[in-house]
Amino acid sequence: MSPLRAYGPILLLGAALASMPFFAASNTLLNAMVLALVIALAAQGWNILGGYGGQFSFGHAAFFGMGAYGTALLQTRFGVNAYAAFAAAVALGSAAGLAIGYLSFRSGLRGSYFALVTLAFAEVFRILANAWPFTGGAAGVLIKLDVRAETFQFASRAVYFWIALGLVVAVMLINRSVERSRFGAWLVAIRENEDAAKALGVDTFSVKLKAITLSAAITAISGAFYAQYFLFLDANIAFGPWISVEALLAPIIGGLGTVFGPVIGALGLHFVAEITRAVAGRVPGIDLALYGTLLVVMVAFARDGIIGLLTKARARLFGSRA
Amino acid sequence: MSADAILSVEHASKRFGGLLAVDDASLVARRGRITGLIGPNGAGKTTLFAMISGFIVPTAGRIMFEGADVGGLPPHRRAVAGIARTFQIVQPFAGLSVRDNIAVGAHLRRSARAEALAKADEVAALVGLGDMLHRPASDLTVSGRKRLELARALATDPKLLLLDEVLAGLNPSEVRDVVPVIHAIRDAGVTIVMVEHVMQAVMSLCEDIYVLAQGRIIAAGAPREVTRDPKVVEAYLGHGAAARIAAREEAARG
Ligand SMILES: Nc1ncnc2c1ncn2[C@@H]1O[C@H](COP(=O)(O)OP(=O)(O)O)[C@@H](O)[C@H]1O
Ligand SMILES: [Mg+2]
Numbered sequence A: 001m002s003p004l005r006a007y008g009p010i011l012l013l014g015a016a017l018a019s020m021p022f023f024a025a026s027n028t029l030l031n032a033m034v035l036a037l038v039i040a041l042a043a044q045g046w047n048i049l050g051g052y053g054g055q056f057s058f059g060h061a062a063f064f065g066m067g068a069y070g071t072a073l074l075q076t077r078f079g080v081n082a083y084a085a086f087a088a089a090v091a092l093g094s095a096a097g098l099a100i101g102y103l104s105f106r107s108g109l110r111g112s113y114f115a116l117v118t119l120a121f122a123e124v125f126r127i128l129a130n131a132w133p134f135t136g137g138a139a140g141v142l143i144k145l146d147v148r149a150e151t152f153q154f155a156s157r158a159v160y161f162w163i164a165l166g167l168v169v170a171v172m173l174i175n176r177s178v179e180r181s182r183f184g185a186w187l188v189a190i191r192e193n194e195d196a197a198k199a200l201g202v203d204t205f206s207v208k209l210k211a212i213t214l215s216a217a218i219t220a221i222s223g224a225f226y227a228q229y230f231l232f233l234d235a236n237i238a239f240g241p242w243i244s245v246e247a248l249l250a251p252i253i254g255g256l257g258t259v260f261g262p263v264i265g266a267l268g269l270h271f272v273a274e275i276t277r278a279v280a281g282r283v284p285g286i287d288l289a290l291y292g293t294l295l296v297v298m299v300a301f302a303r304d305g306i307i308g309l310l311t312k313a314r315a316r317l318f319g320s321r322a
Numbered sequence B: 001m002s003a004d005a006i007l008s009v010e011h012a013s014k015r016f017g018g019l020l021a022v023d024d025a026s027l028v029a030r031r032g033r034i035t036g037l038i039g040p041n042g043a044g045k046t047t048l049f050a051m052i053s054g055f056i057v058p059t060a061g062r063i064m065f066e067g068a069d070v071g072g073l074p075p076h077r078r079a080v081a082g083i084a085r086t087f088q089i090v091q092p093f094a095g096l097s098v099r100d101n102i103a104v105g106a107h108l109r110r111s112a113r114a115e116a117l118a119k120a121d122e123v124a125a126l127v128g129l130g131d132m133l134h135r136p137a138s139d140l141t142v143s144g145r146k147r148l149e150l151a152r153a154l155a156t157d158p159k160l161l162l163l164d165e166v167l168a169g170l171n172p173s174e175v176r177d178v179v180p181v182i183h184a185i186r187d188a189g190v191t192i193v194m195v196e197h198v199m200q201a202v203m204s205l206c207e208d209i210y211v212l213a214q215g216r217i218i219a220a221g222a223p224r225e226v227t228r229d230p231k232v233v234e235a236y237l238g239h240g241a242a243a244r245i246a247a248r249e250e251a252a253r254g
Helices: A003-018 A027-052 A061-078 A082-106 A111-131 A157-179 A182-192 A194-199 A204-230 A241-254 A261-280 A286-301 A305-318 B045-053 B075-081 B098-109 B113-127 B142-155 B172-187 B199-205 B223-228 B230-237 B241-253
Strands: B005-016 B019-030 B034-038 B060-065 B083-085 B160-164 B191-195 B208-213 B216-221
Touching: A003 A157, A027 A157, A027 A182, A027 A204, A027 A241, A027 A261, A061 A082, A061 A111, A061 A204, A061 A241, A082 A111, A082 A204, A111 A241, A157 A182, A157 A204, A182 A194, A182 A204, A182 B098, A182 B113, A194 A204, A194 B075, A241 A261, A241 A286, A241 A305, A261 A286, A261 A305, B005 B045, B005 B191, B019 B034, B019 B045, B019 B060, B019 B191, B019 B208, B034 B045, B034 B199, B045 B060, B045 B075, B045 B083, B045 B160, B045 B191, B075 B083, B083 B142, B098 B113, B098 B142, B113 B142, B113 B172, B142 B160, B142 B172, B172 B191, B172 B199, B199 B223, B208 B223, B208 B230, B216 B223, B216 B230, B223 B230, B230 B241
Parallel strands: B019 B216, B034 B191, B034 B208, B083 B160, B160 B191
Antiparallel strands: B005 B019, B005 B060, B208 B216
C-alpha cells in the first residue's frame, strides 16, 4: 500500500469532521461529538491490544482513570501546569499498562483469565479512588474553572472538539504506521496463533508488553482529556465499568483490528444512543440494553463489524480485489 | 560430538505423567545434510522436535546447537539462533493472507516491512504458493497449508529446519512436487531433520536415518541399512514380523 493510500483517507476523514463546527455549531451537538471522540480515543487504545493483539481487556477503565485522576490531581493538589499534568498522566497510564501487562503476561494469562484480571485491577482502582482522601474520596475531584489557553480551558466547545479530533486523527495515523511495521505484524501474529508466532522467533511476551503500554497510553489520553473537558470526575466515572465497556464495544461494532473501526464504532454508537434517547426519552438503563442488543446482532451477523460489512459491500460492487 | 554436527541431542528424555514419551534419545544432525527421523505413531518424534525447538522442556538430557547448550532458551530465542520448525498439525495465521503469514517469518531478520514482503514473495514462489499470495491462509488446501508451514519456517533464514510430516496428507503428485523443494533448500545450505512416513521420500531425501520406537532410538544409519534392520521391521509391523518376512522370502526363493 502506498503512503498516500495508507494515510490519505485518515486525513480526509479528519478534514471532513473538522469542518463540522462551521455547519452545525449547537452546543448540544458539539458536546455529543466531543464525548463520542473521547470514547473513540479510549476505544482506539483498547483496539491496539484487543483488536490487533487479540488480548481482550475488560478493564481499560484502569488506564482511563489513571489519565483522568493524574491530570486532575496534579493540577489541584500540586499546582502543576495543565499541559504538563496531561503529559504526566499519560505516562502514569502507560506505566499502569506496563505493570498490569508484566504481571499478567509473565504468568501466561490469556483469554478470559486475562480479561478478568484487567477487570479486577480496574475495580480495585475504583474502590481505592472512592475511599482515599487524596483522590477526593466519593466526592471526586473538581478542577478549578479558569478559562485560559494556559490552563487548557476554553470557552468555545468547538476548540475542545478540534483538539479531541486532532488526537483521534493522530492516533489513527499511529495505528496505520503500526499496521505497516514489524511490531504490528508480530502483534497480529500473536492474535492469530501464539505458538506459531513463537516458532517464527516472535518474543511474544515483549510484544504484548509493548502493545499494552501503547494501548494504555492512548486510553489514558482519553481519560486525561475527559477530565480537562468536564473539569470534574469521581471514581465511578474515571474507573467505572462504563468506559471499559464502551472502549471494547466500539471496536467490536466498528471493526476489530482496523484503523477506522473504533472511531466509526464510537461515533455510530453515540449516534444510535442519542436517537434512542430522543425517541424513548431518558429510560434508565436503555443505553445498556441497546448496546447489548447491538453487540449480539453484530456478533451473530457481522463478525468483522461495520468495516467488515463495508469491505464486503465494496467487493460485491466493484468485484473482488482479492 | 563430531566436528560437522550442527545439532546433537544428548540423552534426552521427556516424561508426561506416567508415560515416558522420549526415553534417553540421542541423535546428531550433520551440517548440510538431510537427516530422517522415522518411527511408528506415538513413538515420540513430535515430542523430540518440540524439545529441540524449545516448546517442551526435556525431563533430562541436553540439546546442543552449534556447540552451545540451547536447552534453557525459550522457542523464540532458538529461532533467532537459527532453529526453525514446522508443525505436524498445521498452525496457520488463519485470518492473514498467505503473504502476511510468510512475512511474519521473514521479519525475524528484516525489520523493514518492504523487505519482509519481498522475502515472502520470494519464498512463496520457491514452495509453489506464488499465485496464492493474496488469498487468506484459511482458503488453502491441506497441501497448501503444508507448503505454508514450510514457507514461513524458511523465511526465517534458518540454519536448521525441522520438518514434521510436511508430506503427510499430500497425494503422490504433490509429494513429487515438494521433494525437489526440500532438495533445493538443502542445496542452499540449510540442514534439515525431517519426520516422515512417506518412505519413498525418506529413502530419496535422507542421508542419515534414526528410528524411534516407544521413545527410544532403536536404529540409526544409512537408509538401506536401517530399513533392513530386523528391530525396525518389528517396530513397524509387530513382534515376530522380521522372522516371518525372512521365512516368506526364503520360501519364495526356495
Ligand atoms: N502434551 C502431552 N501430554 C501428554 N502426553 C503427550 C503429550 N504430547 C505427546 N504425548 C504422548 O507422547 C507420546 C508421543 O507422542 P508424539 O511425540 O506426538 O509421537 P509421534 O510424533 O512419534 O507420533 C504419545 O503417546 C502421545 O500421546
Ligand atoms: Mg508426530
